[in-house]
Amino acid sequence: MAYLCKPKSKSIHFKEGGMNKGYSKEDHYPGETTQALARRYKEILGLLGEDNEREGLQDTPERVAKAMQFLTQGYGQDPEAILKSAMFREDYKQMVIVKDIEIYSLCEHHMLPFFGKAHVAYIPNGHIVGLSKIPRVVDVFARRLQVQERLTTQIKECIQNVLHPLGVAVVIEAQHLCMSMRGVQKQNSVTTTSDFTGGFLNNPQTRMEFLRLIGSDLK
Numbered sequence: 001m002a003y004l005c006k007p008k009s010k011s012i013h014f015k016e017g018g019m020n021k022g023y024s025k026e027d028h029y030p031g032e033t034t035q036a037l038a039r040r041y042k043e044i045l046g047l048l049g050e051d052n053e054r055e056g057l058q059d060t061p062e063r064v065a066k067a068m069q070f071l072t073q074g075y076g077q078d079p080e081a082i083l084k085s086a087m088f089r090e091d092y093k094q095m096v097i098v099k100d101i102e103i104y105s106l107c108e109h110h111m112l113p114f115f116g117k118a119h120v121a122y123i124p125n126g127h128i129v130g131l132s133k134i135p136r137v138v139d140v141f142a143r144r145l146q147v148q149e150r151l152t153t154q155i156k157e158c159i160q161n162v163l164h165p166l167g168v169a170v171v172i173e174a175q176h177l178c179m180s181m182r183g184v185q186k187q188n189s190v191t192t193t194s195d196f197t198g199g200f201l202n203n204p205q206t207r208m209e210f211l212r213l214i215g216s217d218l219k
């Protein structure tokens, strides 16, 4: 391990101001897929006991079909390509943190939302990446059916594999509607997951600094 961590005198510390780009009114979903999904959602409404012919539900199957395509659009996106599109040579070797990145994902067990915040940091090793690309990478993995643990690890691995930094840290804090709306019905429980490489893994001081900067209770 060549990396020697010195106490950090400074770190860049960005607060991500919200990733909610809103729902685009323009439809760019393949018509065939949308119609195929809509047909099945109409059937599902019937199976759930709804009168799927009633006026209020007229366009619901198609809306749901489009919403679900939006919420799973990460399948069609390449997170590594996003990072590679904005990599710059730079000798900066201090911690770069993007914190409070909003995440909205769907648990793969119930297809119910889980949502919260991701905090991502890396220590550059010759390359930095355009800061907006990190929330975009988080989004690509979140817009798929997920478990929070895998989401955390995938973000970490993507950044590690592309940037080859001296360390990556990812912490996600999220609430799962499959826990609060059903199941154990715990309204306010937050699940925290974390994954680290390099300096964040091997050097407690580096990890502690990151956790302090994101305001986490994790040790």
Ligand SMILES: [Zn+2]
Pocket (backbone or CB within 6 Å): 107, 108, 109, 110, 111, 112, 176, 178, 179
């Ligand atoms: Zn679930």
